[in-house]
Amino acid sequence: IFQTSWARAPQIYGPHLSMKETVLPDDPAFKKFPPFMSSGKNWAIIRYADVLLFKAEALIELGRAQEALPLINQVRQRAINSESLLKQANGNTISNYKIDTYKPGVNCTWTVDFARQALRFERRLEFAMEGYRFFDLVRWGIAAEYMNSYFAIEKTRKPHLLDAVFKKNRDEYLPIPLNQINFSKGLYKQNTGW
Incomplete structure (x- = not known):
């Protein structure tokens, strides 16, 4: 039976880490960095938001900003619907980040230049602290x-x-x-x- 003391990071692994998911260091699934080192668990290579924003970026650079709008808004809508907001003891959210989708003619003028700016801002928010920013800046x-x-x-x-x-x-x-x-x-x- 798994002992809690076996987990080097209980807040990540906890008492539910299964021994059948543990792999040997020479296994192709072995990861050399946390949080799931030596685990056979699947891990993300690319996030869906990255795929959506890459497609939106390509459309904007092709001058098809209108087609990029629903893709960027799809990423923003997921953030709006997040149920993982930090909450106070009384259940109220700690902050109101005032996230909204882009609505041309209502809260923005959706031109190619504005779309490019919106996309760059969205990538900055979506991938904060994930190591993509420098490569975005170089690409742009x-x-x-x-x-x-x-x-x-x-x-x-x-x-x-x-x-x-x-x-x-x-x-x-x-x-x-x-x-x-x-x-x-x-x-x-x-x-x-x-």
Whole structure:
């Protein structure tokens, strides 16, 4: 019988972790990072919201912003309907985030530029703290502008950022290791600026 003391993180694993879900380290299902390390549980590679927002982004960039509207609103509607809001002891929600769908002519003017801005805001909210933001900024071609404006403010607060600068057309990608370039027998070319 499973003992509670076996769980290294009871708030995640709890007493219901099944031994039949545990896999060996050489099993292809073994994950090397939490929360389900050594577990055969399924784990998300891509979220449905990511698929919806990628499609919306493609439609916007093709000039078909009207077709992107219901996709973005579908992600927003899920947030509106969330029952996982933080609640006070009396049952009231802690905050009212005033989430609403985009309603052209009512609360917005749905142009291609506005749609692009709305999509970028939605990706920022939806994937906060999930590690996508930098790659979004690079894909949109605004990483240098965004990062340097961030550094300008944070330099005044954090001394270790005094020399921080993001160089456009260089810092979007890491350098390719020299031995990989050598192994490729000249097929690989070093990334710009490195």
